[in-house]
Amino acid sequence: MLVRFCLRTSILVIFAAFGSIGFGRSLAALLGMSTMLCAVIGTMKREPPFDIALNHWDETVAYAALFALVSGFNPSVPL
Numbered sequence: 001m002l003v004r005f006c007l008r009t010s011i012l013v014i015f016a017a018f019g020s021i022g023f024g025r026s027l028a029a030l031l032g033m034s035t036m037l038c039a040v041i042g043t044m045k046r047e048p049p050f051d052i053a054l055n056h057w058d059e060t061v062a063y064a065a066l067f068a069l070v071s072g073f074n075p076s077v078p079l
Helices: 002-017 023-044 056-073
Strands: none
Touching: 002 023, 002 056, 023 056
């Protein structure tokens, strides 16, 4: 899960760098979509939210935390 998270986050940062609406807003939008995607995948795979091993639910929480961090530093990002 950690390798997948780091790879996806680096891809999101690269795509946000080329966004036409600015880096902060693009990154926030991509992080929000990644949060929803991981929640849907976790639901479809029926992974337990508080499992011993890391899964898509933990990745969902990490993306949500990064989204909150980006939104805190960039006030133009809508919540």
